Amino acid sequence: MKLIEEYLKEKRNDHLEELFSFLSLESISALPEHKEDIQKAAEWLVLALTNAGLENASIYETNGNPVVYADWLHAEGKPTVLVYGHYDVQPVDPLELWETPPFSPDIRDEKLYARGASDDKGQVFMHIKAIEGILQTNGSLPVNIKFCLEGEEEIGSPALPLFVEENKELLDADVIVISDTGMIKQGKPTICYGLRGLCGMEIHVKGPKSDLHSGLFGGAIQNPIAAISELLASFHDQNGVIAVEGFYDRVTPLTKEEKEAFEALQISDDSFIEQTGSPTLFGEEGFSTLERLWVRPTLEINGIKGGFQGTGVKTVIPSEASAKITCRLVPAQDPEEIVALLEKHIEAHKPKGVDVTVQLFDKGTPFVTPFDHKAIQAAGKAYETVYKVPTSYTRGGGSIPIVAAFDQILNLPVVLMGFGLPDENFHAPNEHFHLENYDKGLQTICHYWFELAEVW
Known part of the structure; x- marks a missing residue:
């Protein structure tokens, strides 16, 4: 050598x-x-x-x-x-x-x-x-x-x-x-x-055929932004656990040796707070930060769109709203199966008074x-x-x-x-x-x- x-x-x-x-x-x-x-x-x-x-x-x-x-x-x-x-x-x-x-x-x-x-x-x-x-x-x-x-x-x-x-x-x-x-x-x-693997989709919520005056029609029809907010909130409970039925079924636990290897890195939670500038850390209850980042699956909301975005106020009920979500997946989870579970969840939690469709993104195992x-x-x-x-x-x-x-x-x-x-x-x-x-x-x-x- x-x-x-x-x-x-x-x-x-x-x-x-x-x-x-x-x-x-x-x-x-x-x-x-x-x-x-x-x-x-x-x-x-x-x-x-x-x-x-x-x-x-x-x-x-x-x-x-x-x-x-x-x-x-x-x-x-x-x-x-x-x-x-x-x-x-x-x-x-x-x-x-x-x-x-x-x-x-x-x-x-x-x-x-x-x-x-x-x-x-x-x-x-x-x-x-x-x-x-x-x-x-x-x-x-x-x-x-x-x-x-x-x-x-x-x-x-x-x-x-x-x-x-x-x-x-x-x-x-x-x-x-x-x-x-x-x-x-x-x-x-x-x-x-x-x-981790990846799958994602864009959720589209459609209400009235066009934007409506909130004074003339507010209280009589569903607001697509309120509807998509309700739908997005249904994906997690208050402890950061993903509430999609069957989402965790194939997740395998970390081995003792892997846990010890992660602990040996001695990476503190404070370092993540400093790096992100977030006031505190938050995630799936019952797991360390490194486990949440590396070996637990996630469901994240990446963007929301709908309604008036300009300066000041425009009193409308928007015609539609959308949100993009992605999931990071761990070994044994199948992106195709997760997409099917998400679609089933969306259908089961679809708010009244709107139509909901999804557009799929690329998937990775x-x-x-x-x-x-x-x-x-x-x-x-x-x-x-x-x-x-x-x-x-x-x-x-x-x-x-x-x-x-x-x-x-x-x-x-x-x-x-x-x-x-x-x-x-x-x-x-x-x-x-x-x-x-x-x-x-x-x-x-x-x-x-x-x-x-x-x-x-």
């Missing part, structure tokens, strides 16, 4: 120059005018993967942006790892808030500033250079490696599930490794072993890989070897739909080992990546492949 670390140190400046060229490509998937930049980024990756010593580096066309694939499959009898990442980035608006141009990489205070530095080009690049470092010094890899790098993650990965479904044999592996997450804080390596799985524990050991502190094991409150798709389609354990930090402004102006984690991350990835080969 010493030779690998010396190689990476010797080549550090050269590698950062390469990363600069990758980050300078404006591969914004949300904007059609950057289609050519997306293609250039895919071509850049094919060359980088080939130069690193990987084989069969190719661009695969999809019904959206291309997927880049490469492999090295000469470790007989050893596990095969599928490394997933994405080369597309978020738009840069508002441009005026960037201290330096978003596609002109700049190092300040040992932080690399550029769009995509942390999410996810920088972390993808680390995996490529880790492979290069091992091959250049060791001549071979301790495990078999496949790369699957997409260009649509920032717009929801619309083309990737079909690509995975149609290329199961190409992507067949023993474990999936993704570095598109972060550490809970500087110097504290973190493995996320589960993510939750996933979890048991945190005592050997692939996850090997990753934890690799982190600890480099960072010299215990690894934290967390679940994520958010959703990454493609992770669940990998879990469902390929039926493989997923290891989320990220190196970003919460304050690195991914998706915001002045996105950056701490070079300390770039350097230590490279070493950690190299250690992981050897650890994984030992325990498999």
